[in-house]
Amino acid sequence: xxxxxxxxxxxxxxxxxxxxxxxxxxxxxxxxxxxxxxxxxxxxxxxxxxxxxxxxxxxxxxxxxxxxxxxxxxxxxxxxxxxxxxxxxxxxxxxxxxxxxxxxxxxxxxxxxxxxxxxxxxxxxxxxxxxxxxxxxxxxxxxxxxxxxxxxxxxxxxxxxxxxxxxxxxxxxxxxxxxxxxxxxxxxxxxxxxxxxxxxxxxxxxxxxxxxxxxxxxxxxxxxxxxxxxxxxxxxxxxxxxxxxxxxxxxxxxxxxxxxxxxxxxxxxxxxxxxxxxxxxxxxxxxxxxxxxxxxxxxxxxxxxxxxxxxxxxxxxxxxxxxxxxxxxxxxxxxxxxxxxxxxxxxxxxxxxxxxxxxx
Numbered sequence: 001x002x003x004x005x006x007x008x009x010x011x012x013x014x015x016x017x018x019x020x021x022x023x024x025x026x027x028x029x030x031x032x033x034x035x036x037x038x039x040x041x042x043x044x045x046x047x048x049x050x051x052x053x054x055x056x057x058x059x060x061x062x063x064x065x066x067x068x069x070x071x072x073x074x075x076x077x078x079x080x081x082x083x084x085x086x087x088x089x090x091x092x093x094x095x096x097x098x099x100x101x102x103x104x105x106x107x108x109x110x111x112x113x114x115x116x117x118x119x120x121x122x123x124x125x126x127x128x129x130x131x132x133x134x135x136x137x138x139x140x141x142x143x144x145x146x147x148x149x150x151x152x153x154x155x156x157x158x159x160x161x162x163x164x165x166x167x168x169x170x171x172x173x174x175x176x177x178x179x180x181x182x183x184x185x186x187x188x189x190x191x192x193x194x195x196x197x198x199x200x201x202x203x204x205x206x207x208x209x210x211x212x213x214x215x216x217x218x219x220x221x222x223x224x225x226x227x228x229x230x231x232x233x234x235x236x237x238x239x240x241x242x243x244x245x246x247x248x249x250x251x252x253x254x255x256x257x258x259x260x261x262x263x264x265x266x267x268x269x270x271x272x273x274x275x276x277x278x279x280x281x282x283x284x285x286x287x288x289x290x291x292x293x294x295x296x297x298x299x300x301x302x303x304x305x306x307x308x309x310x311x312x313x314x315x316x317x318x319x320x321x322x323x324x325x326x327x328x329x330x331x332x333x334x335x336x337x338x339x340x341x342x343x344x345x346x347x348x349x350x351x352x353x354x355x356x357x358x359x360x
Contacts, residue, residue, distance in 0.1 A: 010035060010043045015052065015351045018072035019097055020200060023056050025067045044070065052076045052096060052351070072097060077351070078134050080125055081343030083144045083187060083336075084108075084117060085297075086161055086213045091124045092336055093132065094343040096351070098197045100336050102128060113164045114173060122177045139350055140181030142342030144190035145170060146214065151231035154184040160214060160249045183346050187338045188234045189225050191331070192218030193348070194341030195293050196225075198332050205289050208331070209236070209280060210338070211264075211306070212296035215257040217283060241278060264298065273306045277313030284318055284326060295331035295338075303330050 013033040017024055029040045047053045048070075056071040074097035083090040085108075093102045104127065106120050125141060128134075146159040154171020171184040185193075192208035201223070208218040215237030219226040227233050237257030238250045245254025246262060256279040264272040276299075280292055292310065299306050311328045315321050331337045 010039065011047060012352050014040075014043050014047060015072070015096075018053055018070070019197075023069045023071045025059060025069055027067065050076070074099060076137060077139050077347060078132070078137050079139045079343040079346035080128055080141045081144065081190070081339040081341065081346070082121060082124075082141065083190075083339035083342065084146060085187075086146065089117070089120050089124065090336070090339045091121075091128065092339040092343060093128050094340055094347070096347060098194070098340065098344050098347075100333070100340050102131070103336060103339075104128075111163055114168050114170070118173060118177050121174060125178055125180075138180065140183065140346040141174065141178055142183045142185060142190065142344075142346040143170065143174060144185055144187040144338040144342040147186045147216070147235065148232045149184065149186055151185055151189070151227055154182070156184075157232070181346065181349070183342070183349060185342055185345055186216070186218070186227075186232070186234055188216040188218030188236075189227060190218070190339075190341035190345060191295055191337040192220045192293070192341070193225055193345055194333050194337045195331065196220050196223075197341075197344050199291075203291055205287070206291035206293065207236075207280075207283060207287070207289055208293045208295050208337070209276070209299075209310075210296040211260070211276065211294075211299035213298065215260055215276070215279075219287070221287070236279065236283060239279065239282065241275070241282075269302045269305050270309065273302070273309035274313070276306065277310045278317070280310050281313050281317045284314065284324070288324065289326060292326055292328045293331050294329070295334075297335050300330065300335060 014029055017032050026040050052073055053070050054073050056069045058066045059069050060066045074095040077096040079094055081092045088107045091104045092100050094100055104124055109116055148158055149156045156165045156168045156170050159165035171182045174182040188208055188210050195208055196203050204223045206220040210216050216234050217236030218234055238255045240254050241256050242254030242259055246258050247253055248255035248258040260272050260275045294306055307330055314326050314328055318324050333340050
């Protein structure tokens, strides 16, 4: 068991290095991971046999011996990611480097049922498999889903504003329909995973704030996705900001989501953005984050307004903002962030660090 963990851990470290640089040498692996030259040789041998890394020539320094150079083979493994919203299904195909290779968007019926979603999901996944010669290089399918949900069980516990999604074992049902490994994740947690893949080691304590027919926060704490005791962390939109406010979909009064949405639906985007800024500052005061990423189709349609409002709130409402500095930015993957992150989590399940990577 211990040897299996170490083998997976060491392979994951090399894959992470390979994703972050065009080429690397054995010495780079030793320096980055602390592995002995013998251990590096074994790890590289396994990854070469699997075809996920390949020789990329020889580097001849001015002084010293020539060294073999290696590179990641992005097309050696693929994953499909799905983002389920209250409006439709967005599907992407990514390679082992996390590059988005194809995108499709399919509307879903209003208040859709699990069976309706599974029918569309199976059809779209079939389309991707027919269009790309993936063979056994397709690692699995990740689904970024509306919460609340029990990520460990792959069960949607009661998706807000969807009547038919109470204790639905989505991972098991999708696996049965697709005959592929399936990983179900809360949409915002999938999104923050995608940002972490792209932004590297400096992205250690962060949140992805999503505004898309709802409001949530994906949390990345200490360099890993934070899911909470019941794997349902991220219900950021259901923190109360107005005690006598309107009734929210969750049943409480004055939640951030309903206060924000009232302003947004009335056409006052500037006010909606300021409301979100207040919520973000509350989150920063609780978690002391270094990065806030803004995402979601509704937000990104007014990206400049939201970016300015949240940045201003952080700079003016966080005490000692000169010391408690926070980088606020728009998602680097735009509207594909959640679907891409769901796919990346599938790849992490095989090529991520054990204990931090999700299990399929």
